Amino acid sequence: MREFTTPAPAGPAATGGLADSLYDTAERSPGLVQLSRRAEGPRGTAGNGWRDVTAAGFRDEVLALAKGLLTRGVRYGDRVALMSRTRYEWTLFDYALWSIGAIPVPVYPTAAPDQVRWILAETQAVACLVEDEDHAMTVGAVCDALPDLTGIWQLDRGCVAAIVEDGRGVPDSLVHRQRLGVTADTVATVVYTSGTTGRPKGCLLTHGALADAADALLACWHDALHDTGGHQPSTVLFLPLAHVYGRMVQIAAVRGGLRLGHLAEMSTDALLPALAALRPTFLLVVPYVLDKVFQNARRAAEEAGRGELFEQARQVAVDWAACREQRAFGRGHGPGAGVRLRHLAYERTVYQRLRAVFGGRLRTLMCGGSTLDRELGLFFTGIGVQLYEGYGLTETSAAIAGNPPGRAKAGTVGRPVPGATVAIADDGEVWVRGPGVFGGYLNHPRCTAESLFDGWFGTGDLGRLDEDGYLTITGRKKDLIVTSSGKNLAPAALELRVETHPLVSQCLVVGDDRPYVGALITLDPAALAHWLKQRGRGQSDPWAVLTDEELHTEIQRAVATANAAVSRAESIRAFRLLPREFGVEQGLMTPSLKLRRSAIADHYAADIEELYAP
Known part of the structure; x- marks a missing residue:
């Protein structure tokens, strides 16, 4: 291990x-x-x-x-x-x-x-x-x-x-x-898991575990949090x-x-x-928020006739941040003169305006909760808001790993926080231990025994550690798809690649015991309305829009781009567009915005069958 x-x-x-x-x-x-x-405000309501x-x-x-x-x-x-x-x-x-x-x-x-x-x-x-x-x-x-x-x-x-x-x-x-x-060993709270595959379980978190986890975060990111230009963090x-x-x-x-x-x-x-x-001066966010901020900025630029300028500025921000990342690890000399000059030009015309959306003082973004696209992370760092990805679970009192200041590596969730250890088991599962790990599940001794072993907690997530000790999460063990030909696939990375397209809101890959991989795809309503407006068309009935040939071609490009990163056996061979997004109110997402895969599969069983119709 x-x-x-x-x-x-x-x-x-x-x-x-x-x-x-x-x-x-x-x-x-x-x-x-x-x-x-x-x-x-009036009658106890929130004022301005x-x-x-x-x-x-x-x-x-x-x-x-x-x-x-x-x-x-x-x-x-x-x-x-x-x-x-x-x-x-x-x-x-x-x-x-x-x-x-x-x-x-x-x-x-x-x-x-x-x-x-x-x-x-x-x-x-x-x-x-x-x-x-x-x-x-x-x-x-x-x-x-x-x-x-x-x-x-x-x-x-x-x-x-x-x-x-x-x-x-x-x-x-x-x-x-x-x-x-x-005392430190006293139970401070019972926090329930999101319950993606059944009834949620209550995690017993002690005062000491929560305090140690908070102190580890404050110690690890002290310099980043206090880099505020003289303002109180x-x-x-x-x-x-x-x-x-x-x-x-x-x-x-x-x-x-x-x-x-x-x-x-x-x-x-x-x-x-x-x-x-x-x-x-700093914000803690989930990828969903960052994606919405980015997509809103891109749509606003396009509506103002500055779409090409925004895309150029985006690419320069990504290139600039990637070069600086390579230099931090001794694998490059940093941004070249051309990239630096273009970055400086866009700082005045684009990046300052984007930072102003956050209030003008923001220096640091901390992101967790689910996987963030590497280029999106580089983009925010490139516009002058350093982004740090982290990883944790309810059972670990939040973050157990995070990117350290000065050596952030986009696309990974960083190294173990101070006092913690991360390990990869032979089957690829991520195991962790540290002062923030919980004491067990309330009234579920069997589940506790299955999850905790000699101080280690088996997270159920799949991942890998690179040569610098940085962790990358590749999926969930329980989400592994095995096609009828015996091909194993962790769907999360493929889904994330499809979701990078501006029109796509959510993607759920299916294919367990099926001859090939398919996908259910939902569209972002605001992005779809913008796409139709750009083509001089009004938004009609959602079902009618989903049969639009040009729209299907556009989504097919997104799927093809995602497929380019995987083998033929792992690629999406058929997809189905759905008329509305998966939502919490339908029971298809958890309150923390994670997909309930089995619930979605049951709800859209007929659509999945159509993916495999002769």
Whole structure:
């Protein structure tokens, strides 16, 4: 088994609980701005302005809420579900619950009643925080099956103020007595996996595992995060806090003294004003967001008659970043004079405008969650926003590997974070170990035993390590396709190549026990509308558009380009265009935007059969 280890940073391991860092920072630097909170609009809605919250101010709010939670009957070790979009109050409840030794349980706000019932019943949650009436009705619909649930608290009905009021007579010392009883080995949260192939499983993550993982990230990317031109490192969190990736951003920001703003929506209408107002210096994103930003920029350039200029600038950015990458590894001299001159010219005409979309101060992008196209990563680095890809799972408390500052290698997810080891088993599976690895699955000892062995966790992902110790993820073991001729294929890389075409939104490769490989392809609605407009045609019925000969020819080119990188036996021989994208609401994607392959195969069984019709 080939493996690579990054030594742990000097210093003792984390002790105590996650809430301790909040109180320590407030004592040490009470005026430090820790959070930026959305100002309230009419009737408690989110307004357009933002206000800063200092470390001392946040500590006081957390302490007041923690006292109210004790009054409401929440005790040390109790589990409380949090069902909300990403917003300030989530972080407030997390730290208030951790202050009294309670255990928050994230629930996706899009979760179906059956999923909510499963998570609340398995964790024996004593209360559930919800955001609005819809969420309250979802939880209320399954209350009869939840004998341990004693309260539903609703954010948009003023539950925070009510709970705080209940705790006014409780002495601070009672909270601190509970907090000091929390150790690094205490369970901090139960985070459920995305459930791509069945019921999600609850991962038991301790205070120590989350703290060590956050500290490893802060140590590894300290220089990148603090390269801000004199500004306080800051970010806007729009990833779901129900996912461990968003949760780790929150914990690292509080532990590292970084300013954090919350955004409940990922739409362009919500994101762009927030970026303009908060002007973050770094962002943590998923490939989906970067692809949307890039495609929107390209379409805007084409509509303005500057499509050729944009394409030239894109290629120069990619070439410039690739040459600098080669130089970092001692395999080249960096960008030549011609590339440098063209890059400088486009800096003034293109790249500055693209960076302005992010607020103008952005220096660093950190990307994870799924595979990112290498050229897209090089593009963002080439326009002046250094992109670092990373890799992690719920079971590893977020990142277990990442590209280090100064030596990022696009197309890979980097090297193990400090203190972690990554290994490749004989069958190609990625195995990891380190301080952030979880302690097991709640109520699933058999699954725990199958996943953990002597400190190692088998991720279920396939990958390879190069000569520099950089990891590349090539797919999932459970997603391997074996055609009727016996050819094995990991579909992820082929799907990603097809999805690089501007018109393509999603691609699902099929072919298990079939004579050849096929694909289901969905189109990006905005890109399709733009494509039709460029040809002077209006968008008609989706089904009618999908039978358009010119459109099929265009997608066939995308498939042919993707096929050029694989053998004939691995290539897509037939594809089917679908009238709508795979969505979370259909149950075809997880809330973290991963495809549910078996659900899609069942939903589009007839379309798949047509791929193999004589």
